[in-house]
Amino acid sequence: MKKEITPQDADIMAQLQGTIPMTLTPFADIAASLGLTEEEVIARVRDYGEKKYYRRFGATLRHQKAGFRANGMGIWSVPDQASRKEIGEKLASFTEVSHAYERPSFEGWPYHLFTMIHGQTEQEVRDIARRMSQTVGISEYDVLFSIREFKKTSMQYFDHWPGREKS
Amino acid sequence: MDDVDKKILNMIQTGFPVESHPYQTIGAAVGVTEEEAFNRVKAMVDSGVIRRLGASFDSRGLGWTSTLCAMKIPAGRIEEAAAVVGEYHGVTHNYERAHEFNLWFTLIAPDEDSVATILGEIESRCGMGPVYNMPMLQKFKIKVDFKFKEAGGE
Structure with missing residues (x-):
């Protein structure tokens, strides 16, 4: 776990690990929910991408692996x-x-x-x-x-981030 | 789903604009208004075509550690072992394979110490022999994106 990632960073990233608010201004809404400015949230989210905390920011499709059974x-x-x-x-x-x-x-x-x-x-x-x-x-x-699958989930890093309260 | 939807999907699969008015940028790129771009994306989220719209976090990028593990579980006890393994939130994938090493799982944890602690716990709680820890030593390829075809559908 990278030491430079603060609990506040984890709070912001927690808002990005599911689906972002479905509004015209999702980053303003995330900012409002955390008491931050929109500019700050946008700058941080871009920074997380540059630091490779996430691989991509975008849509994950339901059928994107269709055809390979x-x-x-x-x-x-x-x-x-x-x-x-x-x-x-x-x-x-x-x-x-x-x-x-x-x-x-x-x-x-x-x-x-x-x-x-x-x-x-x-x-x-x-x-x-x-x-x-x-x-x-x-x-x-x-x-x-694989004969049987017992569990398959996406990792919810920020629900279990050490030092951060589960929200 | 029409061509405008497909263009939007191809754009936002990898590059949802991280800016104040993302749907204005998406609309401009595909030739529709901000409102129409938003309505189309929202409809695809609501219908489930888009399963998730957000960041795909990377365990290594975040400084976490991930590994693949296997166990040799006696026939008839695999559900019991899988239930113990599946309790850990860092276990993201847990499945049975046809081999003497028959129970497999991936584990993501904040650091190596946490991995060791969790694997030790699984061993003692299951009491069915060792967990074989198989972390990646060398990476030759990782390909996760499958391009969405605009012509001819899926």
Whole structure:
């Protein structure tokens, strides 16, 4: 947690983590609710964007991922640490891959690289993984699909910001 | 949804104007009045086409830490373990995968100490073996935006 983020910053950002007021002047309304000026709120919100506290400011659509019905977690065993970067970048270069990371391996978990692979069906995702495996020459891999989802939420950072009262 | 709505959506998905009269700017960009731009956005929020209109905060940008964790839960006890894991507000995604490492979850917390504390609690409350903590060591790609097609709908 960044030390320079004050409780007042958290109060402002708490107003941005859901949907902003649906009025002609949303920032003036946020300012009024916090006892600040509109100019100050606008300047701060822009500053938070410049500091990369948020990735984007805008609309999240309900159907923005429509068309991709299946996604699988591709896991890849690359014992040679020195080649993980090159192989990871090659795996990431597939357009069907949205995320690609290196993560630690464990006893019984011999995988080092993780890729989220998207397709229309599970079979298509497996086919993409096979092409990926041929491209990078890694034969020890698997694709895991989610069987059951128990929880999926967006993080409400500012409801739980240390030092800030929950509002 | 007509072309004006689609133009508005493409503009405000990434760049809602952070200024005094945002709908004036949006209207000017797509050729309608401030009031019409506002009414169109409000209608899309009300109908649910726009699920949320605000900032997408970044755990790393805020200085928080996030990780992916897995557990090996005995068959038949996975709901029990998932219920414990799901109680933590920093657990944003909790799901079962077909593998010996069968219960997976993502955890977001203010710092590494909080992560260690929460994972220790989950281990002792579940009593079903270790939580394998798999934080990102290297990032090759993250792509979250899917462009909305103006022609041909979704």
